[in-house]
Amino acid sequence: xxxxxxxxxxxxxxxxxxxxxxxxxxxxxxxxxxxxxxxxxxxxxxxxxxxxxxxxxxxxxxxxxxxxxxxxxxxxxxxxxxxxxxxxxxxxxxxxxxxxxxxxxxxxxxxxxxxxxxxxxxxxxxxxxxxxxxxxxxxxxxxxxxxxxxxxxxxxxxxxxxxxxxxxxxxxxxxxxxxxxxxxxxxxxxxxxxxxxxxxxxxxxxxxxxxxxxxxxxxxxxxxxxxxxxxxxxxxxx
Ligand code: ADP
Ligand code: MG
Numbered sequence: 001x002x003x004x005x006x007x008x009x010x011x012x013x014x015x016x017x018x019x020x021x022x023x024x025x026x027x028x029x030x031x032x033x034x035x036x037x038x039x040x041x042x043x044x045x046x047x048x049x050x051x052x053x054x055x056x057x058x059x060x061x062x063x064x065x066x067x068x069x070x071x072x073x074x075x076x077x078x079x080x081x082x083x084x085x086x087x088x089x090x091x092x093x094x095x096x097x098x099x100x101x102x103x104x105x106x107x108x109x110x111x112x113x114x115x116x117x118x119x120x121x122x123x124x125x126x127x128x129x130x131x132x133x134x135x136x137x138x139x140x141x142x143x144x145x146x147x148x149x150x151x152x153x154x155x156x157x158x159x160x161x162x163x164x165x166x167x168x169x170x171x172x173x174x175x176x177x178x179x180x181x182x183x184x185x186x187x188x189x190x191x192x193x194x195x196x197x198x199x200x201x202x203x204x205x206x207x208x209x210x211x212x213x214x215x216x217x218x219x220x221x222x223x224x225x226x227x228x229x230x231x232x233x234x235x236x237x238x
Contacts, residue, residue: 003063004062004186005024005064006049006058009058011048028186030187031187031201033203034188034207038192040208043158051075051077052079063076073099078156080146081160089130091127091129092127098146100150113148114149121144123145137168140172143160148183154186160172160189161191177199177200204217
């Protein structure tokens with residue numbers, strides 16, 4: 001089954017054409033990584049998929065359903081940002097519960113989902129703390145936990161580790177790979193980091209100036225880059 005399908009998606013801001021005829025398929029359970037230079041449209045593409053921005057034209061389908069007009073909360077998607085975007089006035093439990101309360105989930109269900117997510121992320125001892133009382137790595141786990149409790153079919157990660165130091169980045173990368181294995185969900189993950197792309201991806205999408213430059217498995221792209229631009233990004237010898 002196809003989790004997500006984009007057909008000729010375009011996005012302009014005023015007369016700035018940012019996304020250009022994007023075609024993309026993400027299969028159920030697939031881990032897809034977007035790479036490309038700063039400003040090429042990676043975050044905009046995630047925001048259009050999430051419904052935080054409207055596409056200017058083209059079709060967005062999730063699980064086969066056209067969602068162009070579906071609000072973000074009803075797309076079955078959860079997004080994790082580089083900046084964590086936690087609510088400072090809510091503790092960890094409150095941050096994780098918020099979207100579920102808005103969905104009017106029963107209290108016992110909310111508690112069970114928070115318990116499960118915090119077990120997976122090692123956050124059990126931190127539920128009463130506020131974001132200001134957490135390290136950067138712990139904050140990012142809370143942001144991931146807040147996505148997990150919603151039980152989305154598709155996770156979107158926008159450079160989630162880029163504010164962490166190298167050691168923490170590696171640990172968290174391994175945890176994200178473990179989460180992907182444990183959760184029955186598809187993931188799209190934006191990164192600048194070649195190691196993250198090569199180790200996490202089932203499929204890499206190389207973006208350049210708002211277009212899809214090449215799509216393939218890490219080994220495809222490494223061994224058969226379409227051009228010097230792709231080779232430069234994924235480190236294959238020229
Ligand atoms: P990336 O995440 O790959 O670095 P972005 O998607 O953030 O790139 O940005 C792609 C382009 O779209 C940039 O030129 C950026 O300035 C422009 N852009 C993004 N959001 C807006 C906006 N809300 N209004 C106008 N231009 C925008
Ligand atoms: Mg970005």
